[in-house]
Amino acid sequence: MTPSAPAAVAAPAVRLAGITKRFGDTTAVHPVTLEIGQNEFFSILGPSGCGKTTLMRMITGFETPTDGSIELAGSSVDGVPTRKRDLNMLFQSYALFPHLTVFENVAFELRVRKAPKRELRSRVEAALNLVRLGHLADRKPDQLSGGQRQRVALARAVVSRPAVVLLDEPLGALDQQLRKEMQIELKRMQREVGITFIYVTHDQEEALTMSDRIAVMSQGRLLQVGSPQDIYDRPASTFVAAFIGSCNVIPAVNTGAPGTVTVAGVGPVPAVGGDAALSGAEVWVAVRPERVAASAVRTPGAAQGTLLEAVYIGDRWRYVVRLGEATVTASVDSAEVSPELAALAPGAPVWLSWRPEHARVLTE
Amino acid sequence: MDRVVAWIARLVFVFLYVPIVAVIVYSFNASRSTSTWGGVSLQWYGELFRDGALLQTLRTSLIVGISAAFLATLIGFLAALGLSRYRLRGHRFVLGAVLLPLIVPEIVLGAALLSVFSFADIRLSIFTMVLGHLVITLPLATLILMGALSSLDPTLPEAAADLGASPWQTFTRVLFPLTRSALLAAFLLSFTTSFSNIVISTFTGGVGSTTLPLRVYSLLKTGVTPEINALGALLILLTIGIVSAVGLRQMRRILAGSTPTP
Numbered sequence: 263m264t265p266s267a268p269a270a271v272a273a274p275a276v277r278l279a280g281i282t283k284r285f286g287d288t289t290a291v292h293p294v295t296l297e298i299g300q301n302e303f304f305s306i307l308g309p310s311g312c313g314k315t316t317l318m319r320m321i322t323g324f325e326t327p328t329d330g331s332i333e334l335a336g337s338s339v340d341g342v343p344t345r346k347r348d349l350n351m352l353f354q355s356y357a358l359f360p361h362l363t364v365f366e367n368v369a370f371e372l373r374v375r376k377a378p379k380r381e382l383r384s385r386v387e388a389a390l391n392l393v394r395l396g397h398l399a400d401r402k403p404d405q406l407s408g409g410q411r412q413r414v415a416l417a418r419a420v421v422s423r424p425a426v427v428l429l430d431e432p433l434g435a436l437d438q439q440l441r442k443e444m445q446i447e448l449k450r451m452q453r454e455v456g457i458t459f460i461y462v463t464h465d466q467e468e469a470l471t472m473s474d475r476i477a478v479m480s481q482g483r484l485l486q487v488g489s490p491q492d493i494y495d496r497p498a499s500t501f502v503a504a505f506i507g508s509c510n511v512i513p514a515v516n517t518g519a520p521g522t523v524t525v526a527g528v529g530p531v532p533a534v535g536g537d538a539a540l541s542g543a544e545v546w547v548a549v550r551p552e553r554v555a556a557s558a559v560r561t562p563g564a565a566q567g568t569l570l571e572a573v574y575i576g577d578r579w580r581y582v583v584r585l586g587e588a589t590v591t592a593s594v595d596s597a598e599v600s601p602e603l604a605a606l607a608p609g610a611p612v613w614l615s616w617r618p619e620h621a622r623v624l625t626e
Numbered sequence: 627m628d629r630v631v632a633w634i635a636r637l638v639f640v641f642l643y644v645p646i647v648a649v650i651v652y653s654f655n656a657s658r659s660t661s662t663w664g665g666v667s668l669q670w671y672g673e674l675f676r677d678g679a680l681l682q683t684l685r686t687s688l689i690v691g692i693s694a695a696f697l698a699t700l701i702g703f704l705a706a707l708g709l710s711r712y713r714l715r716g717h718r719f720v721l722g723a724v725l726l727p728l729i730v731p732e733i734v735l736g737a738a739l740l741s742v743f744s745f746a747d748i749r750l751s752i753f754t755m756v757l758g759h760l761v762i763t764l765p766l767a768t769l770i771l772m773g774a775l776s777s778l779d780p781t782l783p784e785a786a787a788d789l790g791a792s793p794w795q796t797f798t799r800v801l802f803p804l805t806r807s808a809l810l811a812a813f814l815l816s817f818t819t820s821f822s823n824i825v826i827s828t829f830t831g832g833v834g835s836t837t838l839p840l841r842v843y844s845l846l847k848t849g850v851t852p853e854i855n856a857l858g859a860l861l862i863l864l865t866i867g868i869v870s871a872v873g874l875r876q877m878r879r880i881l882a883g884s885t886p887t888p
Contacts, residue, residue: 324784344787357785361803371789374799418789 273336281330308479527586532618553620554592558602564613694759695816702767736829750832758830763816774808
């Protein structure tokens with residue numbers, strides 16, 4: 263089901279067992295238990311202040327967990343200082359050493375760890391070639407563009423072939439165009455060097471594009487871990503549903519009938535997963551706008567609503583519909599919009615439907 | 627109006643440099659009296675180097691100045707590192723406590739130090755004088771180094787640790803090269819502050835720890851001898867030497883409190 267979940271043969275690159283961080287009375291990270299596989303591109307996704315950076319800083323060793331234990335490649339690193347952990351970090355600010363050239367920045371770790379002189383030059387050059395900056399080795403960081411600095415920082419992080427590289431919102435400072443390019447580049451490099459990447463971001467699109475698996479965090483809690491498809495198609499909570507992409511979250515009541523829940527003012531609508539909730543419990547139905555079909559004529563099994571707004575955005579039409587007490591958006595491929603549907607004006611009745619497997623019943 | 631301002635500026639300049647020029651000129655005066663010009667002579671330089679007592683006080687001043695400046699720079703660097711890197715509780719209090727001696731009158735500090743030393747039954751010596759000078763140089767050094775460190779990217783030491791550097795390697799490979807000119811500035815400013823100090827020296831110095839300023843000051847009772855002028859001229863020469871060695875550009879950067887990008 264999770265295609266990239268690692269095989270259990272080798273020890274996971276990172277194993278977190280009940281990792282917790284409290285600052286005084288506030289809990290920044292509630293107990294997190296998690297395994298990250300070798301060579302996995304793993305994203306920690308959440309809004310700012312959700313605890314993802316603190317979680318990452320505990321893995322690097324910059325912060326000491328209040329509770330819990332961390333293993334890297336099967337051995338505990340509790341109490342092991344950062345410099346002795348087989349991982350490197352790509353800082354949001356890049357943290358390049360301003361007094362050193364690009365070459366010396368990349369060579370820093372090899373020099374500190376006393377790598378053989380003969381190897382040093384070839385390894386640094388290989389790392390710079392990986393990020394396609396071999397020709398800028400003699401520049402100082404302040405003579406580079408933002409994108410170039412980012413690449414130097416990446417070369418510096420991978421030159422010693424650590425088991426894990428942690429990336430802290432590395433694309434945050436770049437413009438839109440460069441971000442898209444770097445997303446593809448990062449993924450390529452990760453595959454080429456075969457290093458576990460732990461990618462911390464608040465950008466759900468970035469996480470969906472690059473990750474093998476994603477962990478969604480909010481308010482210090484780990485809400486869901488899964489492949490991008492898992493997270494997108496089978497969100498475990500209303501927060502995850504709403505945070506990743508856009509999603510209709512419709513309040514409903516679980517009537518106990520299998521395969522349906524009841525939406526006030528509408529009646530039963532199809533949805534799966536209701537068996538997890540008690541009969542009579544208040545639940546939510548999460549359904550993606552692109553999974554909602556809209557029709558201008560009555561269709562069997564469809565719920566009737568009132569059109570509030572129809573917006574044309576080129577390849578798609580977006581229909582905002584009042585359904586009982588909820589507002590539901592349907593995003594319909596322009597090629598599939600019937601002439602009757604296209605002719606609808608606000609206030610007209612419209613029938614919405616979706617396949618049961620595309621609607622999830624959520625209890626929180 | 628502009629002409630008036632220009633003339634005032636010139637006068638200020640003259641006022642600033644007259645004493646310096648006078649010292650140098652009189653150091654070559656063959657006459658013992660400053661009121662008469664007896665021709666050019668190097669005899670006072672000769673007498674200076676034969677005046678064992680005076681040279682001894684110079685030695686004391688150098689020892690005290692270098693020790694106090696070294697300690698102030700070292701402790702100031704650590705204090706600045708702590709104050710700029712960690713937002714601890716009581717941060718403002720600690721900072722205030724470090725900087726307080728800058729505004730407390732020296733005479734109060736001197737008297738306080740003396741009573742502390744005598745209460746703790748510590749004999750006054752070069753050692754107590756270095757401690758006394760440390761009290762007034764540490765705030766200066768800390769202030770200069772805090773300026774330099776706070777303009778550094780705070781993630782640089784973390785990046786160094788992440789790349790396997792020990793705290794010592796982080797200092798030698800990252801922090802030191804990036805704060806070298808501020809460290810030099812802190813050392814030099816601490817040294818000159820110590821070297822020219824009279825008040826604290828008076829209170830904290832013991833037998834055999836007479837510094838040069840104390841010696842010169844006591845000579846005032848009998849009148850300034852021309853060899854003091856020779857000594858002054860040499861010290862001015864030394865200062866100019868340091869300034870040109872450090873470089874004017876560097877000096878300006880140091881005094882502006884910014885960090886270098888070498």
